[in-house]
Amino acid sequence: MATKTATADPLFWNKVAGAILGSGLIAMTCGFIAELLVHPHMLKENAFVVPVPEAATKGPVEQKPLEPIAPLLANADIAAGQKAATKCLACHSFDKGGPNKVGPNLWDVVGGPHAHVPSFSYSPAMGALKDQAWDYEALNKYLFNPKAAVPGNKMAFAGISSEKERANVIAFLRSRSDAPKPLP
Numbered sequence: 001m002a003t004k005t006a007t008a009d010p011l012f013w014n015k016v017a018g019a020i021l022g023s024g025l026i027a028m029t030c031g032f033i034a035e036l037l038v039h040p041h042m043l044k045e046n047a048f049v050v051p052v053p054e055a056a057t058k059g060p061v062e063q064k065p066l067e068p069i070a071p072l073l074a075n076a077d078i079a080a081g082q083k084a085a086t087k088c089l090a091c092h093s094f095d096k097g098g099p100n101k102v103g104p105n106l107w108d109v110v111g112g113p114h115a116h117v118p119s120f121s122y123s124p125a126m127g128a129l130k131d132q133a134w135d136y137e138a139l140n141k142y143l144f145n146p147k148a149a150v151p152g153n154k155m156a157f158a159g160i161s162s163e164k165e166r167a168n169v170i171a172f173l174r175s176r177s178d179a180p181k182p183l184p
């Protein structure tokens, strides 16, 4: 009596193929349903914001007060200052009797009052300081960070971060006068 072996079944390989195809289909369907149920999408903002103490985000450099410019002025390079001041030319002239542009003419500004050109229409912030002189340290602070030094003023200039370059530019400004102010 012949036992019915697997190979004797004429449909055996069909069944095997069917089983493989079937499980493949089931796997695909599961993947498809899972995708429908769980919708992974990226958030635009972090769902959880980890608070970082403010002190940790500020570098020590920013907290340091600006070093006085006075010690650098004696050895400042006027020619280098004039070269660096080409980035001011879009808005300022430096000659005696030169025109106001976006900003005021800067002849004789060192030692003069803030808002030193009567014919220029200054911002109220700058106009409010006209009792104060543009001494070397005031210019140093203003040219380092115009926005912070005179809040609300309208000079749209980022500032000069290099101490040496500021000294050179201030020395050049000082030279633009019939009677340059004494060095500090």
Ligand code: HEC
Pocket: 084, 085, 087, 088, 089, 090, 091, 092, 102, 103, 104, 106, 109, 113, 114, 115, 116, 117, 121, 122, 123, 124, 125, 126, 127, 143, 152, 153, 154, 155, 156, 157, 160, 169
């Ligand atoms: C994008 C234009 C712009 C640039 C660039 C610019 N300034 Fe000015 N500056 C102004 C304006 C506008 C004012 C007047 C600000 C106000 O009235 O608030 C001003 C004011 C000043 C003042 C004060 C003048 C006064 O009479 O009180 C000084 C000093 C000065 N600028 C220096 C410089 C120097 C030096 C540079 C280049 C390193 C420079 N600025 C670059 C627009 C500019």
